[in-house]
Amino acid sequence: MRWVLDQPELKLALRGGAAGLGREVNLALTTELADPARWLSGGELVLTTGIGLPASAREQRKYLRALDENSVAALGFGTGLTFDEVPPELVAAADELGMPLLEVPLRTPFAAVVKGVSTRIAELEYDAVLRASRAQPRITRAIVSGGAQAVAAELGRSLRASVVVLDTGGTVVASHPRNLDVATVNLVRGALTPSASAGVQLLDPDVAVSQQTIGVGGTSYGVLAVVSKTPLTFVDQVLLGHANSLLALDFDKPTRLQEAQRQLNGQALGLLLSDERNLDPVWAQLAQAADGRGRIRALVVNVGSGSASASMVRRVLPALTGALESAGYAVFAHAADSELTVVIPGSETADFARQLFIELDGRTRKGLRVGLSGAHPVGRLVDAVRNAKLAASVAERGGTPLEFTSLAGSALLSFGASREVLVAVANATLAPVAEHDTTHGTELLASLRAYLEANGHWESAAATIGVHRHTLRKRIETVQSLLACDLDVARVRAELLLAMLAGTPTTGN
Numbered sequence: 001m002r003w004v005l006d007q008p009e010l011k012l013a014l015r016g017g018a019a020g021l022g023r024e025v026n027l028a029l030t031t032e033l034a035d036p037a038r039w040l041s042g043g044e045l046v047l048t049t050g051i052g053l054p055a056s057a058r059e060q061r062k063y064l065r066a067l068d069e070n071s072v073a074a075l076g077f078g079t080g081l082t083f084d085e086v087p088p089e090l091v092a093a094a095d096e097l098g099m100p101l102l103e104v105p106l107r108t109p110f111a112a113v114v115k116g117v118s119t120r121i122a123e124l125e126y127d128a129v130l131r132a133s134r135a136q137p138r139i140t141r142a143i144v145s146g147g148a149q150a151v152a153a154e155l156g157r158s159l160r161a162s163v164v165v166l167d168t169g170g171t172v173v174a175s176h177p178r179n180l181d182v183a184t185v186n187l188v189r190g191a192l193t194p195s196a197s198a199g200v201q202l203l204d205p206d207v208a209v210s211q212q213t214i215g216v217g218g219t220s221y222g223v224l225a226v227v228s229k230t231p232l233t234f235v236d237q238v239l240l241g242h243a244n245s246l247l248a249l250d251f252d253k254p255t256r257l258q259e260a261q262r263q264l265n266g267q268a269l270g271l272l273l274s275d276e277r278n279l280d281p282v283w284a285q286l287a288q289a290a291d292g293r294g295r296i297r298a299l300v301v302n303v304g305s306g307s308a309s310a311s312m313v314r315r316v317l318p319a320l321t322g323a324l325e326s327a328g329y330a331v332f333a334h335a336a337d338s339e340l341t342v343v344i345p346g347s348e349t350a351d352f353a354r355q356l357f358i359e360l361d362g363r364t365r366k367g368l369r370v371g372l373s374g375a376h377p378v379g380r381l382v383d384a385v386r387n388a389k390l391a392a393s394v395a396e397r398g399g400t401p402l403e404f405t406s407l408a409g410s411a412l413l414s415f416g417a418s419r420e421v422l423v424a425v426a427n428a429t430l431a432p433v434a435e436h437d438t439t440h441g442t443e444l445l446a447s448l449r450a451y452l453e454a455n456g457h458w459e460s461a462a463a464t465i466g467v468h469r470h471t472l473r474k475r476i477e478t479v480q481s482l483l484a485c486d487l488d489v490a491r492v493r494a495e496l497l498l499a500m501l502a503g504t505p506t507t508g509n
Contacts, residue, residue, distance in 0.1 A: 001020065001021045001022070001023050001024075001025060001045070001073060001074050001100045002021040002022065003120065004025065004045065004074075004102070004113075004116070004117060004120075005021065005100070005102065007116055009112075009116075010104075010108055010112060010113055010116060011105055011107070011108050012076070012102045012103065012104060012105075012108070012113075013102065013103045013105075014100065014101070014102060014103075015077070015086045015090075015091050015094070015101045015102065015103050016086075016090070016091040016092070016093075016094030016095045016099075016100075016101040017074070017094035017095055017097065017098055017099040017100040017101050018095075018100070019095075019098035020073075020074065020097075020098040020099050020100045021100055023073040023074060023099075023100065024043060024073065024230065025043060025044070025045045025073045025074070025117060025121070026043035026044070026073075026121060027043060027044045027045070027117075027121075028044070028045040028047065028076075028113055028114040028116075028117035028118065029044055029045075029046060029047065029114070030047045030048070030110045030114070031046060031047070031048060031052075032048055032049065032051040032052045033052050034052035034053075034054065034063075035063070035066065036048075036052075036067070037066035037067050037069070037070045037072070038070075040067070040070050040072055041070075041071075042070060042071030042072065042073075043071060043072075043073050044072050044073060045072075045073050045074050045075075045076055045113070045117060046067060046072055046074070046075050046076065047076040047078065047104065047110045047113060047114070048075070048076070048077060048078065049077075049078040049081045049082045049083070050077060050078075050082040050083045050087070051082050053082075053083075053087070057089040060087055060089040060090055060093070061089055061090075061092075061093040063090075064090055064093040064094060064097065064099065064101075065093065065097065067099070068097045068099045072099070073100070074099060074100035074101070074102060075090070075094070075099065075100070075101050075102070076102045076103075076104045076110075076113060077090065077101065077102065077103055077104065078104040078105075078106070078110065079103055079104070079105060079106065080105065080106030081106065085103075086101065086103050125235075128233060128235040128236070129235055131158065131235075132158075132235045132236075132238055132239050135154070135155075135158035135239055136239065136242055138154050138158070139151055139154045139155060139158070139239070139242060139243050139246065140242075140246065142154040143246040143247070143249075143250050147174075147250060148165050148173055148174040148247055148250065148251075149174040149175075149178070151165075151174070151243050151246055151247055151250075152164070152165055152174040152175055152176045152243075153176045153178070154243075155176065155226070155239060155240070155243045156176030156177070156226075157176070158239055159226060159228065159232065159236055159239065159240075160228075161226050161227060161228035161229075162175070162176060162177070162180060162184055162226070162227040162228075163175060163176040163224070163225070163226050163227075164176075164180055164184070164185055164188050164224075164225050164227070165214070165222060165223070165224055165225075165247065166188070166189070166192075166222050166223045166225070167221065167222040168220055168221065168222050170189055172185060173222060184227055187203065187207070187209065187227065188209055188211070188223075188225045188227060191203060191209040191211065191225075192211060192223060192225075193211070196211075196213070197212065197213045197215075198210075198211065198212045198213065199211055200231055200232070202231065206229050207227065207228075207229070208227070208228050208229070208230055208231045208232070209225055209226070209227055210225065210226045210228070210231065210232050210237070210240060211223050211224070211225040211226075212224050212225075212240060212241065212244045214244055214247050214248050214251060215248060216248045216249070216251075216252040219252070219255075221247075221248065221251040221252070222251075224240070224243065224244050224247060226240060264285075267281040267282065267285070283378060283379065286332060286343065286378055286381065287378050288330040288332075289329065289330055289332045289343040289344065289345065289378075290345060290346065290378050291345035291346045291347035291348075291375075292347070293346065293347070294346075294377055294378055295345070295346025295347070295375040295376060295377060295378070296343050296344065296345065296346050296375070296376060296377075296378055296381065296384060297343070297344050297345070297346050297348060297353075297372060297373050297374070297375055297376070297384060297388075298341060298342070298343060298372070298373040298376075298381070298384035298385040298387070298388040299341070299342040299343070299344055299353055299356075299370065299371070299372050299373075299388060299401065300339055300340070300341050300342075300370070300371045300372075300385065300388035300389045300391070300392040301316060301320075301339065301340040301341075301342070301368055301369075301370050301392065302338060302339055302368065302369040302370070302371075302392045302393065302395075303316060303338050303339070303340065303367065303368060304338055304367055304368075304369075304397075309337070309338040312364065312367060312368075313335050313338075313340060315360070315364050316340060316357075316360065316364065316368065317333060317335055317340060319356070319357065319359050319360050320333060320340070320342055320356050320357075321333060322359070323355065323356040323357075323358070323359065324342070324344070324356065327352075329344065329345065339389070339392075341385055341388070342356075343381070343384075346375030346376065347375070350372055350400065350401050350403050353370065353372050353401040354400050354401055357370070365398055366397065366398035367397065367398070368397065368398065369392050369393070369395040369396070369397045369399075369402075370392055370395055370399075370400075370401040370402065371387075371388040371389060371390065371391030371392030371393070371395050371401065371402050371403075371404065372388055372391060372401045372402065372403045372404065373385070373387040373388040373391070373403075373404050374387065374403070374404055374405045387404040388404060390404060391403060391404040391406075429483065429496070429499060430445070430483075430496070430499060430500065432482040432483065433445055433448065433479055433482050433483065436478070436482060442475070442478075443465070443475070444475055444478060444479050444482075445500075446465055447461075447465060447467075447472055447475040447476065447479070448475075448476065448479050448496070448500070449497075449500050450462075450464045450465045450472075451472065451476055451487070452493050452496055452497040452500065453497065455493070456487070456488075456493065458472060458473065483496075
């Protein structure tokens with residue numbers, strides 16, 4: 001009401017009830033009813049010219065008292081029409097009740113007062129919503145960085161009020177200010193309503209206690225209470241509820257972690273005591289990492305060897321863990337020597353695997369080789385990990401994750417051990433053919449390769465090297481005699497083709 005009175009363009013004058021200028025207004029309206037109180041809900045600035053005002057002094061006092069009993073904020077009395085001045089009985093009653101009584105001069109339209117008050121209310125509501133939208137992220141960050149005490153402090157600053165968090169025994173867990181006085185704490189304890197999930201109590205005109213029970217799933221962890229000069233607004237209640245939810249999750253977290261630890265401990269003990277080594281509980285645990293079809297993928301990260309591998313693992317593992325949790329997935333990760341093994345849902349792609357490393361610095365990423373298996377049922381975890389390891393062993397260091405499925409048709413040529421065998425076969429087996437080409441200027445090796453890649457189809461092979469099929473037949477017959485083998489056998493053709501793809505004495509491929 002003090003703000004309303006201070007608006008110079010309205011030219012309002014205070015005639016009584018100065019003690020109530022701190023009252024809040026939520027609506028301005030005009031009425032000429034003789035008994036408007038019954039239609040009002042509280043917080044209104046009532047504007048009237050006195051047309052319906054009773055004539056007797058007693059009834060005038062009763063009129064104003066009824067408005068006050070219905071929590072009307074103030075009465076604006078328009079002069080210059082029905083009354084030339086504000087009736088003295090209303091002034092005396094306003095001073096007695098502490099209810100602001102304003103004189104509205106004839107030159108000030110009631111509409112101007114209504115508009116001014118409505119605009120101000122809208123501005124305050126917008127400011128409150130804006131303040132809440134800014135406060136909510138701060139409160140959320142507070143629970144992560146500082147727990148209950150940080151949440152209480154952030155909520156108290158946002159509401160400009162005292163905040164106290166009590167456990168189920170009434171002990172102070174957190175408060176704002178941190179050293180909250182004992183009188184305020186006892187005030188909260190005395191205002192608590194047993195078994196109530198939420199409530200508000202007005203202890204006197206300048207003290208309101210708002211409380212909410214902190215709980216999850218029927219389990220109570222205590223009470224969050226706010227002590228303010230006036231009851232919290234709807235927006236303030238939203239902030240209170242947000243803080244309460246965060247506190248409930250934070251208090252419930254140790255319980256959930258302890259339960260998970262007990263479950264894992266029990267499973268580990270069962271495995272150690274079981275003669276049959278029943279791994280069903282372990283597979284059930286791993287199923288949390290599967291997609292909706294029960295499939296998983298293995299991701300293997302090769303961090304390199306040497307003394308720096310341990311520190312590399314310490315940098316990479318937290319990044320992978322954080323990225324998986326941000327994506328909403330359970331983390332199954334294992335570090336051993338120079339490798340990290342991670343399980344992800346089978347529905348995820350290589351692009352998702354690449355995003356897991358996005359937070360790592362460029363220098364760290366350049367030292368990694370990453371392999372990704374195909375999608376496998378949970379029970380084929382070992383196969384998935386084996387495939388991911390093979391892919392990681394030939395992946396480009398610092399490059400994108402290499403999928404095992406992309407190695408089809410080149411796997412044997414990609415891995416060191418198998419390639420060495422094939423090169424040895426090429427040098428030992430194909431040497432006679434290479435020497436014949438060098439000595440006689442023939443093209444037996446090229447003809448053999450065309451024949452093998454055409455899978456023994458004469459027409460296709462001859463067309464590839466640009467000779468007649470009879471010419472190709474003669475060349476292949478010569479190769480068979482030099483190698484002392486039967487090229488009609490598919491296994492022989494397959495071994496020779498792999499050897500040629502690995503490298504030959506003359507081509508160096």
